[in-house]
Amino acid sequence: MSENIIEFKNVTYAYDNAAEDGNPIDADPAVSNISLAIKRGEFVAVLGHNGSGKSTLAKLCNAILTPQGGAVMSGGFDTADESRVLDIRRTVGMVFQNPDNQIVATVVEDDVAFGPENLGVEPLEIRKRVDEALTAVGMYGFRLYEPHKLSGGQKQRVAIAGVIAMRTDCIVLDEPTAMLDPRGRLEVMDIIKKLNRELGITVVLITHFMDEAVQAGRVIVMDEGRIILDGTPKEVFARKETLRGTGLDIPQAAAFADRLRADGIPLPDGILTAEECADAIAYAYAYANN
Amino acid sequence: MSILKTTNLTHLYGQKTLFEVTAVKNISIEIEEGEFLGVIGHTGSGKSTLIQHFNGLLKPDSGNVYLDGRDIWESKESVRKARFAVGLCFQYPEYQLFEETVYRDISFGPKNMGLAEDEIDRRVQRAARFVGLREELLSKSPFDLSGGEKRRAAIAGVMAMEPRVLILDEPTAGLDPRGRDTVLGFVKEYRQETGGTVVLVSHSMDDIARLATRAVVMNRSEIAMAGTVDEIFSRGGELLEMGLNVPQVTRIFLDLRGRGLPVSASVYTNEQGEKELLRLFQKGNGGGAQ
Numbered sequence: 188m189s190e191n192i193i194e195f196k197n198v199t200y201a202y203d204n205a206a207e208d209g210n211p212i213d214a215d216p217a218v219s220n221i222s223l224a225i226k227r228g229e230f231v232a233v234l235g236h237n238g239s240g241k242s243t244l245a246k247l248c249n250a251i252l253t254p255q256g257g258a259v260m261s262g263g264f265d266t267a268d269e270s271r272v273l274d275i276r277r278t279v280g281m282v283f284q285n286p287d288n289q290i291v292a293t294v295v296e297d298d299v300a301f302g303p304e305n306l307g308v309e310p311l312e313i314r315k316r317v318d319e320a321l322t323a324v325g326m327y328g329f330r331l332y333e334p335h336k337l338s339g340g341q342k343q344r345v346a347i348a349g350v351i352a353m354r355t356d357c358i359v360l361d362e363p364t365a366m367l368d369p370r371g372r373l374e375v376m377d378i379i380k381k382l383n384r385e386l387g388i389t390v391v392l393i394t395h396f397m398d399e400a401v402q403a404g405r406v407i408v409m410d411e412g413r414i415i416l417d418g419t420p421k422e423v424f425a426r427k428e429t430l431r432g433t434g435l436d437i438p439q440a441a442a443f444a445d446r447l448r449a450d451g452i453p454l455p456d457g458i459l460t461a462e463e464c465a466d467a468i469a470y471a472y473a474y475a476n477n
Numbered sequence: 478m479s480i481l482k483t484t485n486l487t488h489l490y491g492q493k494t495l496f497e498v499t500a501v502k503n504i505s506i507e508i509e510e511g512e513f514l515g516v517i518g519h520t521g522s523g524k525s526t527l528i529q530h531f532n533g534l535l536k537p538d539s540g541n542v543y544l545d546g547r548d549i550w551e552s553k554e555s556v557r558k559a560r561f562a563v564g565l566c567f568q569y570p571e572y573q574l575f576e577e578t579v580y581r582d583i584s585f586g587p588k589n590m591g592l593a594e595d596e597i598d599r600r601v602q603r604a605a606r607f608v609g610l611r612e613e614l615l616s617k618s619p620f621d622l623s624g625g626e627k628r629r630a631a632i633a634g635v636m637a638m639e640p641r642v643l644i645l646d647e648p649t650a651g652l653d654p655r656g657r658d659t660v661l662g663f664v665k666e667y668r669q670e671t672g673g674t675v676v677l678v679s680h681s682m683d684d685i686a687r688l689a690t691r692a693v694v695m696n697r698s699e700i701a702m703a704g705t706v707d708e709i710f711s712r713g714g715e716l717l718e719m720g721l722n723v724p725q726v727t728r729i730f731l732d733l734r735g736r737g738l739p740v741s742a743s744v745y746t747n748e749q750g751e752k753e754l755l756r757l758f759q760k761g762n763g764g765g766a767q
Contacts, residue, residue: 236653237625284651338520365651368520368680369722395653398725434655439725443747450751452758461725465732468754472738475758 192262192357192389193248193279195223199256200243217243219412220257227356230383230390232400232420235409236434241393244409245361248391249279262356277306280350284362286342295337295345296321296330302353313352320351323386324378340371344378351382357389358382364396376402397424397438401459408433421457440464478546479507480674481531481563481642486540488526500526502698503540508642508676513668515689515706516678519720522695524678525568528644531676532563561590564640568647570631574619579610579630582619586638604637607667609659625656632660636667643667644676649684661687682723686710686745694719711743726750 201216218240225231235241246252247259250266262278264271280302283289292298299317308316321327324344334342343363350358360379364372376399382388392403400406406423408416410433416423424430427437427445436442444458444467453474454467486504491497501523508514518524529535530542533549533556542549542559549559564586567573576582583604587597605615608629614622619630632648645664649657665688668675679685685692685706692709694702696719702709709716713727723731723745730744730753740757744750 236655238623362651368720370519370720434653436654439747440729443726443729443750446747446751447754450755452754461728461732464725465729465736468729468733469736469738472757 190226191224191260192227193223193225193391194260195221195244195247195257196259197222197257198247198254198259200247200252200254202243216412218247221412221414222257223407223414223417225357225389225391227389228383228387230380230402230404231392231407232403232405233391233393233407233409234395234397234400234435236395239409239433240412241409242361243412245281245359245391245393248357248359249281250275251281273306276355277353278355279357279359280353280355282343282346282350282358282360282363284365286339286346286366289346289349290334290342293333294330295326295332295334298334298345299330299348299352302349306353316352316354317348320348321345323351323381324348325374338371339367340374343367343371343375347375347378347382351386351388355388357391359391359393361393362395363392364394364399372396372399395435397436398460401438408435420459424459425457478510479543480510480545481508482506482543482546483527483530483537484541484543486527486530486537486542488530488535489538490526492538499698501530501695504700505540506693506700506703508674510641511672511674512691513689514674514676515685515692516676516695517680517682517685517692517709517721518695519680522719523698524695525646527695528565528646528676528678531559531642531644532565533559534565561638562640563642563644564635564638565644566632566635566646566648568650570635570648571619571624571627574627574631577618578616579605579619579622580615582630583615583634583637586634590638600637600639601633604633607636607670608633608663625652625659628652628656628660629663639671640673642674642676644678646678647680648677649679649681657684664688680721682710682716682721682727682745686724694721706745707743710745713742713745 198218198221199216200218233241248261250272253267259266261275264274266275290298291301296317299320300313303313303316321330324347326344326348364375379390383390394400401420406420407414416426416429424437424441430437438459440461441459444454444464448454453471458464458467484505486501488501489497490500504527516524530537544559544562549555574582580601583601584597587600610629619627649660661684677689689706692706693700694709713723713731716723726747727745730740730742733740734742741753744753
């Protein structure tokens with residue numbers, strides 16, 4: 188088995204509104220000549236403002252879109268090979284932004300069973316997987332609920348359980364918290380981290396929230412269809428000018444630490460979260476008073 | 478005199494069924510003419526139910542709603558008057574676009590008010606300018622716009638009614654940082670130019686901190702706090718407990734106080750935090766930090 192679960196080689200994709208009448212117009216590609224490898228077990232965050240190409244990148248991962256130039260290999264299968272679509276969908280599952288657009292059943296557990304049913308899994312095995320998946324996202328107690336009675340965060344957890352029940356090795360989540368309130372966002376981020384750490388599932392998280400990206404092991408920043416930064420959160424968020432140039436903020440705690448450093452308060456580099464910042468300030472204060 | 482006022486407002490959903498829920502309970506608030514009020518609360522706290530009473534979309538189960546000191550449910554005419562005086566822009570308003578062109582969509586409200594063609598045109602142009610929609614977009618189908626442009630067109634539709642009170646329910650939900658800045662920027666300009674009363678409903682404390690002069694916090698169907706933005710933010714710990722997101726810098730200061738450092742708990746901007754820490758470090762080590 189390959190070490191890379193997803194590989195992009197010089198991938199280009201352009202949406203083409205006029206293609207229907209046979210007169211393609213030269214639209215700017217949404218994704219332009221991207222090469223990228225995601226290793227098994229990684230937790231990768233993809234950042235970028237709207238229109239940067241990050242959702243297109245997500246849809247190329249499991250053959251919802253197929254490249255117009257170059258190739259995407261998911262779980263070792265070429266996504267352009269139509270006979271392999273089911274194998275690819277068994278490898279890479281997707282969760283989208285709007286929880287109301289991806290729930291199909293009228294009972295929570297039926298919704299979670301929908302994916303494995305379509306993969307032809309045996310009924311007894313489905314029962315087992317559904318229970319496990321709902322337990323993993325903390326929604327087992329809601330298995331007989333009607334989905335519309337759940338909060339946004341709970342609905343997203345059901346959607347994630349649907350992917351877990353398919354036993355995919357990789358989950359791609361396209362802004363799964365964008366429509367949630369702070370509490371829902373925390374719930375979903377906790378589950379995402381747990382999937383990666385405890386179940387070893389590869390996670391690709393598309394987001395525009397900096398505080399979510401800092402929790403990943405690797406951060407990729409996209410702008411105008413290209414990858415402009417790729418590294419650990421500390422490496423990426425050190426490139427402040429580049430980030431601001433693409434219309435992204437740096438994490439608030441990092442910006443605050445910068446100001447304090449400029450004022451002469453001795454803080455180490457690489458502060459990204461509120462906890463790290465408070466730690467560093469408390470340390471500097473204790474040091475100054477000794 | 479206040480422009481809008483509620484006294485002991487209570488609203489129930491599913492009344493006299495097993496599923497009866499008190500959505501808002503005993504709410505008495507006053508909104509002054511020309512003020513910028515923030516309404517904060519997590520999903521399910523009752524904030525959307527509350528604002529739907531302001532223009533008569535929902536009728537209180539008990540209590541009253543007053544516009545200019547008159548009960549809006551006094552007569553059919555007074556309800557109609559409230560609908561035009563108080564413009565309500567729902568969450569994800571772009572889902573409500575329906576007309577053939579952006580121009581017709583924005584003019585829908587003013588048309589229903591029975592205004593003359595040239596007055597309608599003036600209002601559409603003005604609203605489009607407020608939200609930064611270029612002239613050439615007005616003749617397009619709303620469905621050909623980008624997500625951010627759709628949102629702006631939908632907000633323009635409410636602004637074109639030139640309501641005395643503009644209520645925006647989560648206008649930045651689901652937008653990236655750049656989109657958020659754009660929307661908040663034009664809301665601010667709209668208010669400066671028209672002097673109108675604005676109510677901004679949000680679970681983002683950052684948005685409220687940037688724009689509002691006064692805020693109410695809703696929790697479990699009731700008003701948990703009301704006051705100036707300063708007063709509200711000085712209770713950061715309680716806000717966190719209600720599932721609200723306080724600015725990172727507030728978290729840092731709550732953390733520092735928890736460790737026993739002598740710092741203020743009501744810090745919500747980087748500027749305030751910087752000042753507070755400079756004071757601390759100067760006092761702490763005899764001017765070591767310049």
